[in-house]
Amino acid sequence: MMRALWSAASGMIAQQTNVDTISNNIANVNTTGYKTEKTEFKSLLYQNLQARTTTANGANKPIPAQVGLGTRVASNTSMFTQGAMLASESDTAFAIDGEGFFAVRGADGNTYYTRNGNFTWSIGNDGVILTNSDGYPVLDSRGNMIRIPDGVAAEKVSVTSQGQFYYRNAQGNPVDMNQSIGLFQFNNPGGLEKLQDSLLRVTDASGNPMNEATTAGLDRSNVRQGYLEGSNVQVADEMVNLIIAQRAYELNSKAIQASDDMLSQANQLRR
Structure with missing residues (x-):
C-alpha cells in the first residue's frame, strides 16, 4: 500500500x-x-x-x-512542424518556409537562433541595421550584421525568396546589396535549449549549426517577405490533451x- x-x-x-x-x-x-x-x-x-x-532445481518461471x-x-x-503563414503589413516581417532558423547576436555577443522573423530597421552606431524586436542584430549568411547602404531609404529595400537583399535606385533598377539573410539548420533541433523571447541556444544535443549557404546537401529554406510564421499550436488538440x-x-x-x-x-x- x-x-x-x-x-x-x-x-x-x-x-x-x-x-x-x-x-x-x-x-x-x-x-x-x-x-x-x-x-x-x-x-x-x-x-x-x-x-x-x-523449484529447488532452479527452473525458470x-x-x-x-x-x-x-x-x-x-x-x-x-x-518543429511548419506554422501557418500570416500576412503582415511590415516590410521587415519574414517567415521561413523550410527547416532553417534565423540567427541573431545577443547582448553578450553570442549567437542565438529563432523562427520569429518579426524584425525592424534600427539606427545606431553601425548605421541602419536589421534587428529583432529586442534590438539584437540579425546576421547574414557570413555572420555579419545586415546594413542598409548610406543614402538608401529603408522602404526601398526588398528581399528575394532566397533571402538576398536588394534596393531600387533612382531609376527603379534593382541593386544587389551583397548580403543575404542567414539561415541555419541543425541535425537535432529538438536538442536546442529554449530561452525567453523565442530564442534558442546551441547545445551538444542539437549539434553545430549548418549554414544553408555553405553546407552541401541541405534542402534550402525560402524566405517570405511580408509574412510571419504563426505558432503550430493546435488549440483543439491541446484542449483534448488537457482533458486527458x-x-x-x-x-x-x-x-x-x-x-x-x-x-x-x-x-x-x-x-
Whole structure:
C-alpha cells in the first residue's frame, strides 16, 4: 500500500508537469514562431516480488513477478512542424518556409537562433541595421550584421525568396546589396535549449549549426517577405490533451485515496 501511495503521487507530479506544458502551449498560441511542446513520460524502477525460480532445481518461471514504482517526466519535446503563414503589413516581417532558423547576436555577443522573423530597421552606431524586436542584430549568411547602404531609404529595400537583399535606385533598377539573410539548420533541433523571447541556444544535443549557404546537401529554406510564421499550436488538440491529463491526475488522486482507505482499515483490525 505504501508503494501504491508513492506510485500514485509520482503520477500526480508527472501529470502536473503535463498540464503546465499544455498551458504554456495554449498561452503561446499567438506567439510568432512558437513550436508546440509535448511531455514525454517514462516508468521508474521495478521491484521483484518473487525470485525468478520456483523449484529447488532452479527452473525458470515463464513470467517474473515485478511491480513498478510509478512514472516520471522524461522530456518536453518541441515539435518543429511548419506554422501557418500570416500576412503582415511590415516590410521587415519574414517567415521561413523550410527547416532553417534565423540567427541573431545577443547582448553578450553570442549567437542565438529563432523562427520569429518579426524584425525592424534600427539606427545606431553601425548605421541602419536589421534587428529583432529586442534590438539584437540579425546576421547574414557570413555572420555579419545586415546594413542598409548610406543614402538608401529603408522602404526601398526588398528581399528575394532566397533571402538576398536588394534596393531600387533612382531609376527603379534593382541593386544587389551583397548580403543575404542567414539561415541555419541543425541535425537535432529538438536538442536546442529554449530561452525567453523565442530564442534558442546551441547545445551538444542539437549539434553545430549548418549554414544553408555553405553546407552541401541541405534542402534550402525560402524566405517570405511580408509574412510571419504563426505558432503550430493546435488549440483543439491541446484542449483534448488537457482533458486527458486532468483525468489522469484525478485517477492518481483516487489511487492515493484508495491506498489511504486500505491503510486505515488495516490499522483498525486490532479494534
